[in-house]
Amino acid sequence: MASALKQDNGYATVSAVFTHSGERRKGYCQNLVYRICESLLREGYAPILYADADYPASNGCYRKIGFRTVGSLCNVTK
Helix, strand or coil, X not given: CCEEEECCCCEEEEECCCCCHHHCCXXXXXXXXXXXXXXXXXXXXXXXXXXXXXXXXXXXHHHHHCCCCCCCCCCCCC
């Protein structure tokens, strides 16, 4: 599963990307996210997503699609 939220600034955030554990490593995520991004690009949106830097499987998938790392986020806790 995956979703996309179109924003007024011309970007669309791809999020909620998930593959059931029994279905991983079959290319489903890569194909789904690729097709979502393809559709967004046709509509004039620039797809962006936030990924866990410590999870190499998803990051590899996103790199194959064409995403690249442009920054990082951090959380501030008490």
